Amino acid sequence: MVKILVGVKYSLRVENLAIDPKTKAIILDETPKKMGDMDKRALEEALRLKEKHGGEVTVLCVGPKEANKILLEVYAMGADSAFLIPTNDYLDTFSVAKIFAKFYEKNGPFDLILLGGASTDSFTGVLGARIAGLLNLPIIPFANQIVLEDLKIKAESALDDGKYKFSAPLPAVVTVTLEINEPRIPKLKDILRAKRQKINELSLSDLELDDLKVTINMTDVRAYEEKRKQIILDATDPSKIDEVVDKLINYLREEGVL
Amino acid sequence: MSIMIYADKIDLYSELINAGNILREAFGGDILGIVIGENNVKSIDRIRKIGLSKIITFSANELNEFNPVLYAETIKNTLEEFDVRYVLMNSSYKNKILSGLLSSFMNSALVVDVIRLNVEDNKLLAERPVYSGKASAKEEINADKAILLIKSGVFTPMTEEKTEAEIIEKLIDTSKVSLELLEFSPKVVEEGVKLDEADVVVGGGRGLRKKEDLKLLKELASILGGAWGVTRPLAADYGWAPEWIGISGASINPKLYIATGISGQPQHTSGIRGSKVIVAINMDSEAPIFKFADYGIVGDLYQIIPKLIEKLKEIKEG
Numbered sequence: 343m344v345k346i347l348v349g350v351k352y353s354l355r356v357e358n359l360a361i362d363p364k365t366k367a368i369i370l371d372e373t374p375k376k377m378g379d380m381d382k383r384a385l386e387e388a389l390r391l392k393e394k395h396g397g398e399v400t401v402l403c404v405g406p407k408e409a410n411k412i413l414l415e416v417y418a419m420g421a422d423s424a425f426l427i428p429t430n431d432y433l434d435t436f437s438v439a440k441i442f443a444k445f446y447e448k449n450g451p452f453d454l455i456l457l458g459g460a461s462t463d464s465f466t467g468v469l470g471a472r473i474a475g476l477l478n479l480p481i482i483p484f485a486n487q488i489v490l491e492d493l494k495i496k497a498e499s500a501l502d503d504g505k506y507k508f509s510a511p512l513p514a515v516v517t518v519t520l521e522i523n524e525p526r527i528p529k530l531k532d533i534l535r536a537k538r539q540k541i542n543e544l545s546l547s548d549l550e551l552d553d554l555k556v557t558i559n560m561t562d563v564r565a566y567e568e569k570r571k572q573i574i575l576d577a578t579d580p581s582k583i584d585e586v587v588d589k590l591i592n593y594l595r596e597e598g599v600l
Numbered sequence: 601m602s603i604m605i606y607a608d609k610i611d612l613y614s615e616l617i618n619a620g621n622i623l624r625e626a627f628g629g630d631i632l633g634i635v636i637g638e639n640n641v642k643s644i645d646r647i648r649k650i651g652l653s654k655i656i657t658f659s660a661n662e663l664n665e666f667n668p669v670l671y672a673e674t675i676k677n678t679l680e681e682f683d684v685r686y687v688l689m690n691s692s693y694k695n696k697i698l699s700g701l702l703s704s705f706m707n708s709a710l711v712v713d714v715i716r717l718n719v720e721d722n723k724l725l726a727e728r729p730v731y732s733g734k735a736s737a738k739e740e741i742n743a744d745k746a747i748l749l750i751k752s753g754v755f756t757p758m759t760e761e762k763t764e765a766e767i768i769e770k771l772i773d774t775s776k777v778s779l780e781l782l783e784f785s786p787k788v789v790e791e792g793v794k795l796d797e798a799d800v801v802v803g804g805g806r807g808l809r810k811k812e813d814l815k816l817l818k819e820l821a822s823i824l825g826g827a828w829g830v831t832r833p834l835a836a837d838y839g840w841a842p843e844w845i846g847i848s849g850a851s852i853n854p855k856l857y858i859a860t861g862i863s864g865q866p867q868h869t870s871g872i873r874g875s876k877v878i879v880a881i882n883m884d885s886e887a888p889i890f891k892f893a894d895y896g897i898v899g900d901l902y903q904i905i906p907k908l909i910e911k912l913k914e915i916k917e918g
Contacts, residue, residue, distance in 0.1 A: 356732040356866050368735055439704065464730050465847070466712050467693065471668065471700020480669050480779040483697045496782070502608070502692045504786040506666065510779045521836050557709035557743040561725075565735045570878060570894050574885070577899030586897055587907045590879065591915070593895050597877050599800075599856040600824075600912075 344397035344490060344512075346388040347452040349442060349469070350381040350416060352409035353462040361565045368563050377412040380458025384518050386525040388456045389420045391490055398422045400452070402445055404438050406430055410541045417536035418528035425449075425542045427549070434558040439472035444549040446477060452513060454495065459484040459517040470517035480510035483517045601629040604684040605652065606675065608666075610640050612690040613647040614757035619717055619750050621651070623686050626719035632656065633765065634678055636671060637663050644767070651762040656682075660772050666694050669779040672701035674772050679706060684745075691749035699747045708745035715751050733847045733870020753853065753874075787842050793827040795845065800826025801854045801875070803845050805868075806833055807861015807882060807901055811840045816905045817860065823912050826854065831868050846871040860901045864889030881905070 360372035388399045401416045401424045413424040460467035474481035485497035499506040577586040594600045605616045620631040633652040641659040689695040703710040716727035724741040802821040821828040835844035846868045853874030860881045869892045880893035890896040
């Protein structure tokens with residue numbers, strides 16, 4: 343039996359960012375959102391561990407009220423319970439880590455905290471480690487593979503210079519990569535069932551975190567301007583290839599990069 | 601009060617010291633270095649005169665390979681001993697985990713992937729790319745202590761010779777650490793020019809039909825004296841290469857980048873932003889990559905690359 347706490351983020355779809363054409367500011371309200379890609383794999387991994395060893399999967403999401411959409415998906419995939427901590431304010435990762443740590447202490451015990459290695463939108467990749475630091479738990483980051491045996495978790499981490507095989511006693515924090523699995527696609531009956539399941543809401547006061555203070559303020563977020571020349575040459579007609587390649591070589595010589 | 605510098609590659613200390621100098625000018629204090637692992641400690645002479653007042657070294661055997669919990673415990677004690685307020689590290693996956701743990705231990709702010717750092721009215725401001733590198737965010741630090749992970753290449757390395765640092769050797773206490781490293785398999789580095797150091801990079805994406813076709817990239821890269829690389833799906837899903845070009849893999853900054861058969865996902869395009877000139881070759885005239893290119897060729901890479909190789913060879917042979 344293994345009790346797993348999974349974290350999911352209601353993330354921006356970065357491929358569809360809404361950008362103010364004048365100021366280049368990002369319009370968050372108009373940008374579509376989804377469950378984080380790595381978060382979904384963390385949930386999938388939790389469900390697989392539960393299927394193998396028995397147990398329970400609890401999912402926690404900190405985000406706006408609309409994030410309950412992804413919690414429906416979480417239920418459809420097979421989670422046992424889902425919690426939303428609704429907040430509209432910007433929270434830095436430290437605040438989110440404190441919320442997870444408090445939730446863990448109040449709603450535990452859990453054997454494992456599973457998270458995505460990094461969020462799909464802000465991609466800092468530090469939340470798991472911050473939670474582990476607050477709870478004094480071991481962490482295995484960016485895992486490509488997880489095995490649970492004899493009350494120990496073994497996982498392979500893909501880091502900058504190679505692969506690290508770690509082993510940690512439970513409870514532990516593990517964060518996963520995109521490569522760890524292919525998440526299941528819920529069936530229609532699962533989606534219908536999910537609609538009847540209750541999304542639990544907790545406030546920061548419920549977690550005794552009324553005085554939560556951010557350590558970082560995001561003061562300005564602006565899209566980069568793409569200032570490329572965008573000179574396009576058409577070589578779809580094979581007889582043009584010779585000419586187009588000559589042109590390209592000339593351009594590159596003018597640029598001084600050949 | 602002091603400022604601590606830690607890098608997971610010895611060459612990066614001389615860049616980080618220039619970030620440290622910004623903080624020192626604004627807030628005062630000494631800049632200390634912490635060096636972990638036998639191999640790094642052996643190379644310590646290379647960073648002895650870059651402006652660090654002290655270098656604290658840990659060369660215990662257990663520290664030769666990365667263990668985030670053990671490294672964090674090791675650094676934590678040193679931070680307390682030297683009253684460290686700011687920690688600067690190079691931005692890497694390993695350091696994200698290490699700094700995540702440390703920031704919780706120290707109750708400090710943490711900003712990763714910093715590409716700009718300055719102090720205004722006594723407030724520390726950092727800028728970093730967000731949303732798959734499509735945007736940049738300015739962040740104001742609102743805490744007494746902070747850890748900042750600086751992207752490599754943002755600060756120029758210190759070249760002036762400064763007063764020699766005092767060396768303090770330390771031992772570790774490993775009894776408390778619960779995380780065990782069972783095995784480390786280093787990344788296989790292919791021979792040839794390294795992606796992040798190359799002047800010319802040729803990249804391949806899903807427009808390549810099979811692994812053998814990578815020889816097209818290799819040949820083009822070799823005639824240009826550059827490196828070749830692939831996108832994430834080719835490396836992570838197909839296993840055609842050990843690493844990929846993109847924000848989650850290797851960020852590149854060559855003079856010339858040639859993207860072949862690459863559609864241009866944000867994940868990839870944000871990793872190539874540092875390139876001086878970008879060329880894209882793709883069949884699909886609607887591919888997003890053309891918006892990130894200075895020169896785009898719409899056409900079949902299987903015909904265009906061989907032609908390009910042929911003509912470059914002619915030029916070379918004069």
